[in-house]
Amino acid sequence: MKDETCTHSWEMMNVQPGFIITENCFxxxxxxxYFSLEERPPLEEYREGDHFWNVMGSAQSIRFDLKCSKCxxxxxxxxxxxxxxxxxxxxxxxxxxxxKEYEKERTWVYVAFGYLPIExxxxxxxxxxxxxxxxxxxxxxxxxxKIKIVSDELVDNIRNCYAELIRDIDMISLKPxxxx
Amino acid sequence: xxxxxxxxxxxxxxxxxxxxxxxSGVHISDMLxxxxxxxxxxxxxxxxxxxxxxxxxxxxxDISAVIVTNGKIVPEDTIxxxxxxxxxxxxxxxxxxxxxxxxxxxxxx
Numbered sequence: 001m002k003d004e005t006c007t008h009s010w011e012m013m014n015v016q017p018g019f020i021i022t023e024n025c026f027x028x029x030x031x032x033x034y035f036s037l038e039e040r041p042p043l044e045e046y047r048e049g050d051h052f053w054n055v056m057g058s059a060q061s062i063r064f065d066l067k068c069s070k071c072x073x074x075x076x077x078x079x080x081x082x083x084x085x086x087x088x089x090x091x092x093x094x095x096x097x098x099x100k101e102y103e104k105e106r107t108w109v110y111v112a113f114g115y116l117p118i119e120x121x122x123x124x125x126x127x128x129x130x131x132x133x134x135x136x137x138x139x140x141x142x143x144x145x146k147i148k149i150v151s152d153e154l155v156d157n158i159r160n161c162y163a164e165l166i167r168d169i170d171m172i173s174l175k176p177x178x179x180x
Numbered sequence: 181x182x183x184x185x186x187x188x189x190x191x192x193x194x195x196x197x198x199x200x201x202x203x204s205g206v207h208i209s210d211m212l213x214x215x216x217x218x219x220x221x222x223x224x225x226x227x228x229x230x231x232x233x234x235x236x237x238x239x240x241x242d243i244s245a246v247i248v249t250n251g252k253i254v255p256e257d258t259i260x261x262x263x264x265x266x267x268x269x270x271x272x273x274x275x276x277x278x279x280x281x282x283x284x285x286x287x288x289x
């Protein structure tokens with residue numbers, strides 16, 4: 001039961017490693033993402049209604065929940081695909097404008113991304129976005145900077161966005177250190 | 181301990197402008213998702229990852245400095261982004277294991 005008067009102190013709970021799978025329908029060109037808990041990322045193409053999904057790529061990531069250590073309220077984040085730091089690739093994007101405004105006060109803007117396609121997927125509520133922001137700011141100790149987390153609805157065009165989600169990309173292309 | 185003191189004691193090479201910070205503890209990982217869940221604010225983060233996403237993860241968790249070990253070359257776009265977000269990136273020519281022993285000798289637990 002949620003205590004409305006509690007000033008939550010969040011802890012990360014139920015951390016599950018898995019893969020963010022990105023797939024593309026070759027008939028309609030739609031891009032879809034989902035979180036897989038399987039040990040190996042699925043590679044098979046499959047049909048789902050009118051869509052023929054082909055895997056475009058996968059990256060290791062985590063899924064987690066937040067729990068308040070004061071009132072024990074558990075907030076789940078099954079709608080969260082990942083967090084992305086704005087790199088300022090598009091001056092017309094609302095996120096870029098926010099980033100410019102907040103960087104004066106050393107506050108860094110991160111976008112909380114849901115799964116694709118954005119239409120038809122469950123959205124992260126403003127309450128959940130606020131909890132994420134509180135959690136990452138509560139983890140900071142002496143830093144003079146802060147984190148601001150915003151909804152992916154503010155991104156003008158996701159297909160043109162050059163920023164990347166925090167996930168484990170390029171892991172299999174990492175070169176082992178050379179013997180000295 | 182302050183970051184500048186660590187840099188001086190261990191002769192680490194700064195790849196970005198250095199903003200002096202408190203240092204407490206060390207986290208060793210090449211997985212960004214693991215850093216996001218387990219690293220602590222003010223940690224030194226030892227990795228061989230050089231992708232610009234290390235800046236996003238380090239900034240989110242409030243890492244004191246990312247130390248790229250094994251003398252791996254860090255791409256220019258990673259350094260540019262780190263400077264913009266005041267994330268310290270340092271370089272160490274030897275493997276993480278050697279650096280860890282020196283960090284312990286220097287008093288970082």
